[in-house]
Amino acid sequence: MSSILEKLHPDVASIGKSHFFDDMSAKKIRDWWSVVQKAGSGSSGALDGIDNGIFLTTGPTVNAEVAMDFGDKRPFNKNGCKFISKLRFDNPTIATAFTGFTEQVSTAPAGSAGNDYVGLRMRTSDTFWNTAVRSGGASAVITDTAVFRNTSPFDLEITLGASSSETRINRGISTVNAGALPTVNLQAFLWIITSNASAKTVEMMQCEAFNT
Amino acid sequence: MTINQKFLYHFCGAGITTGIWFNRQINGTGSVLGINDALNGGNKIQSGTSDGNKTGADTNNFRQFDAQNAVCVTEFKRNSANGIARAGFTATGSDVAARAQFVEDASKTFKQLLSHDGSNGSTIDSNVAIDLAYHQYKMTLGSASIAWSIDKVLQTAKTTNLPTGKMMPQYHAEALSGLGEIEMLHYEAFNI
Numbered sequence: 001m002s003s004i005l006e007k008l009h010p011d012v013a014s015i016g017k018s019h020f021f022d023d024m025s026a027k028k029i030r031d032w033w034s035v036v037q038k039a040g041s042g043s044s045g046a047l048d049g050i051d052n053g054i055f056l057t058t059g060p061t062v063n064a065e066v067a068m069d070f071g072d073k074r075p076f077n078k079n080g081c082k083f084i085s086k087l088r089f090d091n092p093t094i095a096t097a098f099t100g101f102t103e104q105v106s107t108a109p110a111g112s113a114g115n116d117y118v119g120l121r122m123r124t125s126d127t128f129w130n131t132a133v134r135s136g137g138a139s140a141v142i143t144d145t146a147v148f149r150n151t152s153p154f155d156l157e158i159t160l161g162a163s164s165s166e167t168r169i170n171r172g173i174s175t176v177n178a179g180a181l182p183t184v185n186l187q188a189f190l191w192i193i194t195s196n197a198s199a200k201t202v203e204m205m206q207c208e209a210f211n212t
Numbered sequence: 213m214t215i216n217q218k219f220l221y222h223f224c225g226a227g228i229t230t231g232i233w234f235n236r237q238i239n240g241t242g243s244v245l246g247i248n249d250a251l252n253g254g255n256k257i258q259s260g261t262s263d264g265n266k267t268g269a270d271t272n273n274f275r276q277f278d279a280q281n282a283v284c285v286t287e288f289k290r291n292s293a294n295g296i297a298r299a300g301f302t303a304t305g306s307d308v309a310a311r312a313q314f315v316e317d318a319s320k321t322f323k324q325l326l327s328h329d330g331s332n333g334s335t336i337d338s339n340v341a342i343d344l345a346y347h348q349y350k351m352t353l354g355s356a357s358i359a360w361s362i363d364k365v366l367q368t369a370k371t372t373n374l375p376t377g378k379m380m381p382q383y384h385a386e387a388l389s390g391l392g393e394i395e396m397l398h399y400e401a402f403n404i
Contacts, residue, residue, distance in 0.1 A: 016346025032225025
């Protein structure tokens, strides 16, 4: 039997860096996550089904929102980290699901995913998945991918470098954004907010994040 | 293929998952500070300030690892100018138990490996100077020796006072001329 940690950190340069992995199996959302009902009602937990994971569900009111993150513990390097996840959204046409790295979401004001973030989202009124990057409270830079929204599971990947960020959906390169990088260190997050009066659910089946 | 017991924990996220680690006040006073909000922040545990105060965490006497046939790989650092940070295996929550631990001791020159057979213990120096940075430590417990490395560089094996029996994961901070503080980033253990 060999060491997983030695494989994750194969050289001296990789030692001493945070690595997070959640398989999102079993009976509950683990204590690694801080789940907050930011507005309206909602629920969260684990789903009972083949290939299911954990879920966040909003209540049936406009702008109901639920978020989970690391409770503002931010171990990830704004200039060198990676996020890998699998996500499914039950109704991407009348609500927003957003995931990736953020400075703050669970404790941010209602309707906000923080002043600094880089993430992938399915949003009402958009045709495609898009990348949203916000830097120091400036207006978010939104870049459409060429991947249509739907209710299937998607493999997501976000890579932050020193001067750009790259996103991939289902393993194909979707966007590359130069500039407008987050200005502070980051935590992983998942967020859902409604835009009409019906309940919506976003499901995450796995999440990995680490410094590079 | 034989599947042996394996344990892996990354100290990352909002908090420590309940039901895995048991916080233990080994001696005197201390506190569990929790996950550090910092780049590469891990779980911080701090002893009280009186010499010998020891605060740590273990798996509460659920001992699934073989003292003569197991591996521990961990990444941690000592955060305090004084004090001692230790991580590895132990047989009980007592500070006189059979055990094998990496030792980062502010009063020493080099990082050390400690082994204790339940009656007597001893240390062996590495060739790596003490410091306040994260390092990767690995020990392989055998029946005749403990092989160990720091940042993938093999150190001189230890052959005396080897532990026997069943072991559990453990780490702790210890006061020495002031409080001790340890910050744990990763812990892995498995039987060979």
